[in-house]
Amino acid sequence: MSTADDRPTGPRLTTTSYAILGLLAVRSSSSYELTRQMGRGLGRIWPRAASKLYEEPKKLAALGLARAREGSVGERRRTVYSITPKGRRTLAAWLAEPGAGPVLESEQLVKLFFADHGTTRDALATIAAARAWAEERNEDNVRVGRAYLGGEGEFQERVATNMVVGAFLTELYRTVAEWADWAEQVVGRWPEDPRGATLDREAMEWVVDRAGWSVR
Amino acid sequence: MSTADDRPTGPRLTTTSYAILGLLAVRSSSSYELTRQMGRGLGRIWPRAASKLYEEPKKLAALGLARAREGSVGERRRTVYSITPKGRRTLAAWLAEPGAGPVLESEQLVKLFFADHGTTRDALATIAAARAWAEERNEDNVRVGRAYLGGEGEFQERVATNMVVGAFLTELYRTVAEWADWAEQVVGRWPEDPRGATLDREAMEWVVDRAGWSVR
DNA sequence: CTTCTATACTCCCTTTGGGACTATTCAAGG
DNA sequence: CCTTGAATAGTCCCAAAGGGAGTATAGAAG
Numbered sequence: 001m002s003t004a005d006d007r008p009t010g011p012r013l014t015t016t017s018y019a020i021l022g023l024l025a026v027r028s029s030s031s032y033e034l035t036r037q038m039g040r041g042l043g044r045i046w047p048r049a050a051s052k053l054y055e056e057p058k059k060l061a062a063l064g065l066a067r068a069r070e071g072s073v074g075e076r077r078r079t080v081y082s083i084t085p086k087g088r089r090t091l092a093a094w095l096a097e098p099g100a101g102p103v104l105e106s107e108q109l110v111k112l113f114f115a116d117h118g119t120t121r122d123a124l125a126t127i128a129a130a131r132a133w134a135e136e137r138n139e140d141n142v143r144v145g146r147a148y149l150g151g152e153g154e155f156q157e158r159v160a161t162n163m164v165v166g167a168f169l170t171e172l173y174r175t176v177a178e179w180a181d182w183a184e185q186v187v188g189r190w191p192e193d194p195r196g197a198t199l200d201r202e203a204m205e206w207v208v209d210r211a212g213w214s215v216r
Numbered sequence: 217m218s219t220a221d222d223r224p225t226g227p228r229l230t231t232t233s234y235a236i237l238g239l240l241a242v243r244s245s246s247s248y249e250l251t252r253q254m255g256r257g258l259g260r261i262w263p264r265a266a267s268k269l270y271e272e273p274k275k276l277a278a279l280g281l282a283r284a285r286e287g288s289v290g291e292r293r294r295t296v297y298s299i300t301p302k303g304r305r306t307l308a309a310w311l312a313e314p315g316a317g318p319v320l321e322s323e324q325l326v327k328l329f330f331a332d333h334g335t336t337r338d339a340l341a342t343i344a345a346a347r348a349w350a351e352e353r354n355e356d357n358v359r360v361g362r363a364y365l366g367g368e369g370e371f372q373e374r375v376a377t378n379m380v381v382g383a384f385l386t387e388l389y390r391t392v393a394e395w396a397d398w399a400e401q402v403v404g405r406w407p408e409d410p411r412g413a414t415l416d417r418e419a420m421e422w423v424v425d426r427a428g429w430s431v432r
Numbered sequence: 433c434t435t436c437t438a439t440a441c442t443c444c445c446t447t448t449g450g451g452a453c454t455a456t457t458c459a460a461g462g
Numbered sequence: 463c464c465t466t467g468a469a470t471a472g473t474c475c476c477a478a479a480g481g482g483a484g485t486a487t488a489g490a491a492g
Contacts (some may be wrong), residue, residue: 006403014447015323022330032471045325049449054226054472061284076456076471081270088333095334098342099323101349102392107231109261109384114238115377117304118311123380126314133317134327138430145424160413161331163420164339164402167326167397170381170427175391177317178232180386186380208361213393214354230478248440265480270441292440292487439488447480457470462463 002074005161012061016048020056021083024066026155028082031057041162043138044169057081060202065090108133115187116194123187123194131180140175142167227275232264234310236272237299240282242371243309245300247273257360257378260353260385273297281306283354311415328399332413347396354389357382369371 052058065087114124153172276282281303331339
């Protein structure tokens with residue numbers, strides 16, 4: 001943590017707060033725009049419900065990390081937020097700490113964890129759904145990557161940083177698909193009642209071997 | 217959704233509810249044991265705060281999906297829950313639906329998303345932290361995999377299903393580590409001020425090529 | 433006996449999800 | 463011009479969940 005002067009007092013800042021602050025560092029935005037931005041790229045790595053996001057910029061403004069400018073389009077209210085110098089320093093201080101590792105929530109995997117209480121067909125369907133998920137998500141990734149290569153990506157000037165995150169997602173989706181293909185083979189060899197499935201030694205050895213990269 | 221008879225009325229069941237129900241399908245347990253089980257393997261794919269977990273089995277019992285047996289160890293209270301036939305049917309019905317795709321939350325990636333508002337050194341530290349995370353997590357995975365190969369894994373009789381989920385995690389951790397190694401190379405080529413980083417065309421082409429698996 | 437860990441919970445305040453709602457603007461079509 | 467639907471711009475509400483703090487007993491070790 002950097003200078004004590006920049007440590008916000010009052011409401012605590014969450015990762016979501018910093019994400020909104022980061023978006024304001026890139027560009028001043030209306031609260032609606034902020035919720036849209038959070039829904040796109042960032043939503044893949046820090047998904048948040050839109051309805052809760054409207055509160056964040058207010059909090060940042062209350063802490064002096066952002067400034068709120070009330071305005072209107074005709075009779076419709078509109079608030080545009082912009083980052084303050086204090087906000088920039090606070091963001092930079094946060095970036096200087098390494099951050100928590102990924103947290104994964106997968107209902108599909110929970111179902112597979114208990115696959116022996118359903119049918120093998122159910123398990124295969126769940127695996128297929130996982131692959132479909134990866135495919136669908138990857139389509140967006142390809143499109144974005146190509147746009148950047150063509151020099152026409154959103155926030156093209158930020159391509160270097162966006163690529164690092166985009167590559168992670170690319171690899172993630174690819175991994176899910178490859179795992180799904182493998183799992184389909186393995187589970188396809190199960191009996192109809194998965195309770196009868198036993199250790200597939202060859203497959204297990206392959207998995208353990210794959211895990212060997214971190215072994216000292 | 218299967219037979220209407222088995223559709224629970226009253227409190228809504230969440231994925232967490234089903235996970236607890238699944239654990240009871242494997243073995244009757246005290247609420248404390250349930251919270252421990254949720255903290256181990258399942259916590260990697262469906263992390264939940266222990267303090268909230270004590271409510272779930274109560275809910276299942278209220279719905280007739282589990283039965284609660286009050287008891288004691290000396291003067292200490294203890295409640296053991298076991299699944300009912302209705303509970304088994306409800307679990308099986310849930311397993312018959314494919315389930316939602318993975319949801320990822322990564323503070324590290326959020327930081328990298330805004331890396332151009334920090335320093336290149338910060339970004340490299342964040343990448344190193346991601347790799348360290350993958351390493352640490354993978355160590356557990358290796359240990360578990362070897363125990364299963366040796367026939368001494370926890371719930372060895374469920375090795376077939378556990379392997380499918382374990383393989384996913386193995387691949388995930390490996391992917392994070394490989395991505396981190398790549399990202400370290402790429403970011404290592406950035407100028408000291410990451411705002412000066414520009415499109416690394418060769419790297420971007422590699423990423424887009426890697427994403428090509430799902431392209432029709 | 434003391435200390436620490438394990439077992440076995442409950443409570444509390446904050447954050448968050450997700451849905452529902454209100455209202456104006458803008459665009460397209462009849 | 464009017465109507466309809468999407469976009470913009472929010473607020474509210476109830477349930478789920480995070481994370482910390484707390485209480486209490488049992489068991490192990492010194």
